[in-house]
Amino acid sequence: MQVLSPCPGRVFPITEADDPVFAAEMVGPGVAIEPSPARTTVVAPVAGTILKLHPHAFAMVTADGLGVLVHLGINTVKLDGAGFELVASEGATVAAGDPMVVWNPAEISDDGITTTVLVVALDRPAGSLAELATGREVIAGEPLFSVDA
Amino acid sequence: MSTPDRPAALLLDLDGTLVDSEEFHRQVFRDWFAARGWPLGDDLLASFTGRRADDVLASEPGPWAGEDLAVMTAELLGHMVSLPRPALTVGAAELIATTGVPLALVTSATLDWARTCLGDLLERFDLVVTRDEVANGKPHPEPYALAIRELGVAAPDCLAVEDAPAGVASALAADVGTVVAVTSTFPAGRLAGAHLVVDTLHEVSALL
Numbered sequence: 001m002q003v004l005s006p007c008p009g010r011v012f013p014i015t016e017a018d019d020p021v022f023a024a025e026m027v028g029p030g031v032a033i034e035p036s037p038a039r040t041t042v043v044a045p046v047a048g049t050i051l052k053l054h055p056h057a058f059a060m061v062t063a064d065g066l067g068v069l070v071h072l073g074i075n076t077v078k079l080d081g082a083g084f085e086l087v088a089s090e091g092a093t094v095a096a097g098d099p100m101v102v103w104n105p106a107e108i109s110d111d112g113i114t115t116t117v118l119v120v121a122l123d124r125p126a127g128s129l130a131e132l133a134t135g136r137e138v139i140a141g142e143p144l145f146s147v148d149a
Numbered sequence: 150m151s152t153p154d155r156p157a158a159l160l161l162d163l164d165g166t167l168v169d170s171e172e173f174h175r176q177v178f179r180d181w182f183a184a185r186g187w188p189l190g191d192d193l194l195a196s197f198t199g200r201r202a203d204d205v206l207a208s209e210p211g212p213w214a215g216e217d218l219a220v221m222t223a224e225l226l227g228h229m230v231s232l233p234r235p236a237l238t239v240g241a242a243e244l245i246a247t248t249g250v251p252l253a254l255v256t257s258a259t260l261d262w263a264r265t266c267l268g269d270l271l272e273r274f275d276l277v278v279t280r281d282e283v284a285n286g287k288p289h290p291e292p293y294a295l296a297i298r299e300l301g302v303a304a305p306d307c308l309a310v311e312d313a314p315a316g317v318a319s320a321l322a323a324d325v326g327t328v329v330a331v332t333s334t335f336p337a338g339r340l341a342g343a344h345l346v347v348d349t350l351h352e353v354s355a356l357l
Binding site: 020021022051052054056067069077080122 | 237239240242243245246247248249268269270272273351354355357
């Protein structure tokens, strides 16, 4: 199945993300996105149920049981929700492309915090994705990668 | 958005909870027996479960009778370091990497082993309590009590995650407010006393 981009930006390999845990694909394989620096509504990358909705991250599970994590920025958990507006609800079932969180990467700046967005397939082996959009500019809703359901 | 009953700290056990170390240890014994040319049945393999290898080799009958214990221990260590690190359990990396709650590792293992198992994930912990910091291991409350004191939080506000009866008992005895047992190692029936029993750490992420 295809996982879509939750936001516009430039896609690059997650192995180059500025976070050793995500870069080693310990959480799962995926991609990193340098998000466009403007007020953005981050959208659901797949259709499914919202398992967990934090300001800085959300996890979804599809009907096929694929878990997908979207992490907005690195170390953004330290912001304690400041700069994030949640527009979805935990436990809700949503379509791919439905709005989840509003933020403005251009307004996020603090020591040790970057705005890189990480999109990860949970509980999948490292390197198990196909058709990665790395090296490309994408808009929200464009395919990011595909994964065996 | 923060839930009103978000815990003040998350206290996590290591072996069996965050990493599937049991399978790792079994592989070490399979490799060692194969290298020695000794047959290894399920019963013999099971005799090493949950015990220190040198205790078993020193006290139980087996193909190792008459061999030098120090040499055998060194061989086992050699097989250990040549294996890839134990796999993380389902949901472990996500829980550690995304939670905004202060994190403590509360393990009966050594810091070296924690580093081997968790790699860079270990940096996400605000506190690590290993066997070397306590006089009394689990099921004594000391490991959890120490973590709670060092973090400066109230025990009833904490959430602990364990896979084994001794760990559940330790956390309960330290007055941890929410003790969650994960059924990665023991069936739910053996984890009585825990406030909540779950199948994977995804269910713990969903609580935070």
